[in-house]
Amino acid sequence: MELRRGYVVDRWVIVAESRGKRPHQFKSDDDIYANDPGPEKCFFCPGNEGMTPQEIGRVDDGKGGWKLRWFPNKFAAVDKKGNPKIDTHDRFFTFADAYGDHEVIVETPDHSKQMYDLDEAELTDLLKVYRGRIDELGNQPNIKYVSVFKNEGKKAGTSIIHSHSQLISLNTVPPRVRHKIEGAKKFPSCPYCDVVKIEAQGDRKVYEDDTFLTFTPYASRFNFEAWIFPKEHKKTFMDFSDDELAVLASHIKRILVKLKELNANFNMVIYYSPKGEDLHFHIEFLPRIATHAGFELETGVIINAVAPEVAAQFYKGEHKE
Numbered sequence: 001m002e003l004r005r006g007y008v009v010d011r012w013v014i015v016a017e018s019r020g021k022r023p024h025q026f027k028s029d030d031d032i033y034a035n036d037p038g039p040e041k042c043f044f045c046p047g048n049e050g051m052t053p054q055e056i057g058r059v060d061d062g063k064g065g066w067k068l069r070w071f072p073n074k075f076a077a078v079d080k081k082g083n084p085k086i087d088t089h090d091r092f093f094t095f096a097d098a099y100g101d102h103e104v105i106v107e108t109p110d111h112s113k114q115m116y117d118l119d120e121a122e123l124t125d126l127l128k129v130y131r132g133r134i135d136e137l138g139n140q141p142n143i144k145y146v147s148v149f150k151n152e153g154k155k156a157g158t159s160i161i162h163s164h165s166q167l168i169s170l171n172t173v174p175p176r177v178r179h180k181i182e183g184a185k186k187f188p189s190c191p192y193c194d195v196v197k198i199e200a201q202g203d204r205k206v207y208e209d210d211t212f213l214t215f216t217p218y219a220s221r222f223n224f225e226a227w228i229f230p231k232e233h234k235k236t237f238m239d240f241s242d243d244e245l246a247v248l249a250s251h252i253k254r255i256l257v258k259l260k261e262l263n264a265n266f267n268m269v270i271y272y273s274p275k276g277e278d279l280h281f282h283i284e285f286l287p288r289i290a291t292h293a294g295f296e297l298e299t300g301v302i303i304n305a306v307a308p309e310v311a312a313q314f315y316k317g318e319h320k321e
């Protein structure tokens with residue numbers, strides 16, 4: 001067993017492999033469709049557009065329908081009302097109105113598809129929508145960051161089965177983003193650029209091409225955690241051409257195919273530089289297989305039963321059953 005620290009952020013993981021447990025023994029038996037209302041009653045299905053808040057945009061399918069569509073979240077965590085300025089009263093009470101936009105992006109008209117069923121062209125379209133929404137929402141007054149995330153399956157927080165992503169814009173740069181930026185500032189140049197070079201040579205590498213590297217991080221907090229980084233120091237989504245997003249989609253697809261083999265619930269989260277800051281763009285896949293329990297909540301130290309080196313073999317299809 002080994003105690004490992006994150007590359008940049010001060011977080012710690014105990015790699016404690018369950019002896020003899022093979023990757024497919026982590027396969028989940030969750031039935032994600034257990035509470036499926038079916039396409040007729042689904043808010044996100046074609047024909048039911050009137051059941052969602054007013055549409056903000058869509059990608060047409062060229063046949064009168066849509067491939068993707070996005071609209072405000074009916075149960076928004078933030079809204080564009082009140083005072084976005086953060087203030088502190090009586091030393092201890094720091095607050096502002098939770099100011100921002102909360103949007104849903106329906107990723108496919110097909111009720112029976114999950115993100116891992118989308119092909120590379122569909123994933124590329126989704127990435128282009130992320131890029132467009134971050135650009136638009138991020139340029140609004142008082143907005144400091146636009147969080148983009150995907151919850152796949154019940155353990156990852158999905159309540160609606162129809163495949164979708166979400167965006168929440170915020171009047172503050174969230175702490176996890178800040179910690180990465182502050183951690184990176186302690187190095188003379190971008191540490192992630194160096195991490196990418198080093199991990200491309202090692203046994204945590206999953207896949208690389210000229211543009212991106214997929215690898216399992218040294219101090220993985222989640223079973224089968226995987227990160228995708230551009231090899232060049234790109235700061236935001238806006239730095240990528242359409243062709244580069246298509247390559248990124250191919251990396252995402254490789255991860256998704258393997259997560260489907262495990263029937264894994266997962267979160268996909270995206271990190272990039274807020275305005276005026278410098279953070280190397282990256283995407284993290286966080287499979288929700290094990291539960292972080294008392295020890296993790298108490299100490300912040302996480303026990304991971306899957307060594308990242310084994311996870312990399314699994315993603316490469318090299319593990320032995």
Ligand SMILES: [Zn+2]
Binds near residue numbers: 044046
């Ligand atoms: Zn549906």
Ligand SMILES: [Zn+2]
Binds near residue numbers: 191192193194234280
């Ligand atoms: Zn970099």
